[in-house]
Amino acid sequence: MFDERGPRDRLWQVAARQRGYFTAAEALAAGYSYQAQQFHRKRGNWTRVDRGIYRFREYQDLPSEATDQFVRWSMWSRDRAVVSHTSALAVHDLGIANPAEIHLTVPPDFRQQHSAVVLHRSRLMDQDVEAHEGFRVTTPLRAVIETASAGIDQDIVDSAVAELLSRGVTSRRRLLHAAQEMGARTELAVERALRAEAA
Known part of the structure; x- marks a missing residue:
């Protein structure tokens, strides 16, 4: 045609x-x-x-949106990068995260580097990723878990967990199970956040 x-x-x-x-x-x-x-x-x-x-x-x-920059980095990575960690928390407006750096998760074989981004190497499952306009981002649950696993400030994890639960996105049990799958460090950070949320 x-x-x-x-x-x-x-x-x-x-x-x-x-x-x-x-x-x-x-x-x-x-x-x-x-x-x-x-x-x-x-x-x-x-x-x-x-x-x-x-x-x-x-x-x-045109008025720019805070997420415009993520489209650019998605293109830079040839659509292999996924916005993640505290950057994903900011996309989902979860908690108090306001990262100065851009966090992207890329496949283990990804070779590009750039001083403006922090790269995390991992193979993400389809259910851990969702599409936004012009870029992909980890889901709210995954964003909280990976932020906890990275040893980010506990206040950020606490606020993200509290908001995640208040929105009804997930249950305490599912959150804790996901944290356990990521390892002891993640589990501890999430347990602390759950205690703070219940207090």
């Missing part, structure tokens, strides 16, 4: 699902040669965010 839309319309449709971000490969697939891409970058139509990652200039004028 013939696509009557022009390259810009095709690329815009892709970028609109990714908060205005797109890759050089996506621009190429939409019909922009590398020479045309360079032209649009030089003219200021596209903002270069990272190597091979751009954003439509129009999105610079």
